[in-house]
Amino acid sequence: MTPPLHSPKEYLFNLHVTSSGEAKRLWRRHIKEEWDNECAYCGSAENLTIDHIVPRSKGGPDFSKNCLCACHSCNQDKGHTPVEQWYRSQEFFSNDRWDKIKKWTKPESAINLYTYGSRRNNLS
Numbered sequence: 698m699t700p701p702l703h704s705p706k707e708y709l710f711n712l713h714v715t716s717s718g719e720a721k722r723l724w725r726r727h728i729k730e731e732w733d734n735e736c737a738y739c740g741s742a743e744n745l746t747i748d749h750i751v752p753r754s755k756g757g758p759d760f761s762k763n764c765l766c767a768c769h770s771c772n773q774d775k776g777h778t779p780v781e782q783w784y785r786s787q788e789f790f791s792n793d794r795w796d797k798i799k800k801w802t803k804p805e806s807a808i809n810l811y812t813y814g815s816r817r818n819n820l821s
Contacts, residue, residue, distance in 0.1 A: 724761070732766035737798055739789045744769035750780050750802055762802050 725747050748767035751757030775783045
């Protein structure tokens with residue numbers, strides 16, 4: 698299985714699909730598969746949805762690192778509450794699941810352009 702791309706637009710741009718609806722469905726399916734078709738919070742496999750960790754209404758993007766698989770119940774209950782505050786207050790809180798959520802949302806390391814030395818014009 699190929700890893701999910703970062704957004705539905707990448708599926709269109711990279712010509713994996715030909716319509717925006719198909720791109721979104723494929724992206725959502727890949728996110729659910731990455732979570733083994735279980736809610737990232739409680740582990741349920743029923744009524745799965747995609748939860749925006751930072752809600753779109755608060756500026757959260759449609760990027761894989763901001764979205765995870767959640768059952769309808771957890772998604773609705775969390776609402777606009779910050780994920781850590783909400784999840785730690787749940788009776789089904791799990792340190793293992795929380796570690797997986799943090800790992801999932803951690804940005805991929807990028808080349809730090811500021812670590813390179815200064816440019817020198819060495820003509821010798």
